[in-house]
Amino acid sequence: MAITEGKPAVRLTADEKQGILQSVEGALNPLSIGWSVIALFGSRTDLSGSGGDIDLYLKTETIPNGVVHSLKRSLIFAIHDRLGEQKVDIILDIAGQDSSAFQKHVAQHKVDLWIKS
Numbered sequence: 001m002a003i004t005e006g007k008p009a010v011r012l013t014a015d016e017k018q019g020i021l022q023s024v025e026g027a028l029n030p031l032s033i034g035w036s037v038i039a040l041f042g043s044r045t046d047l048s049g050s051g052g053d054i055d056l057y058l059k060t061e062t063i064p065n066g067v068v069h070s071l072k073r074s075l076i077f078a079i080h081d082r083l084g085e086q087k088v089d090i091i092l093d094i095a096g097q098d099s100s101a102f103q104k105h106v107a108q109h110k111v112d113l114w115i116k117s
Contacts, residue, residue, distance in 0.1 A: 006112030011044045011052070019082035021114050024058065027074045034061040036117070039110035041091075053087040054079070057110045062096050 003021070012020075024038055037059040043052030056075075063071060076088050091106050093099060099107070 001116050004115045004117065006039070006115055009047060010040050010111050010113070011047060011049065012040065012054070012113075016054075016083055017113055020054075020056065020079060023075060023078035023082055024114075027071060027078050028060070031063075031067065031071070033063055033071075034116070035059060036061075036115065037093075037110075037112055038114040039112045041106045041110045042089075045109075045111045053089055054083075055089045055091075057091045057093065057106050059093045060095065063092070063094050068092060068094070 005017075010017075020038060024035060028035055035058055037057070039057040039059075040055065041057055042055035043049050044054060058075075072090050072092070075090055079088050080086070091103055093103055093107060
């Protein structure tokens, strides 16, 4: 599958975007969990702002029950290893699961960083 870079106009450096991609791949690949979208939402999508959390949206294949919490923790630790300690929030949009109203809102307003097709 090909990985395509999404819209570059977000408040992340190229190294930060690459670090996020490597962190997602590093956390999901050993569990054989695929993803189709890595996106940013929240304040870092506003080019006129400064600072802010890294709010990530990941669209994934099915994730086994009981793995979601530990997977999120693994992702956050991997991002900290690559980008340094900072606030990271992760929304998982998991195939086959109903999305909450918040997940639907995020999906409509996110900025895609990486798309796998």
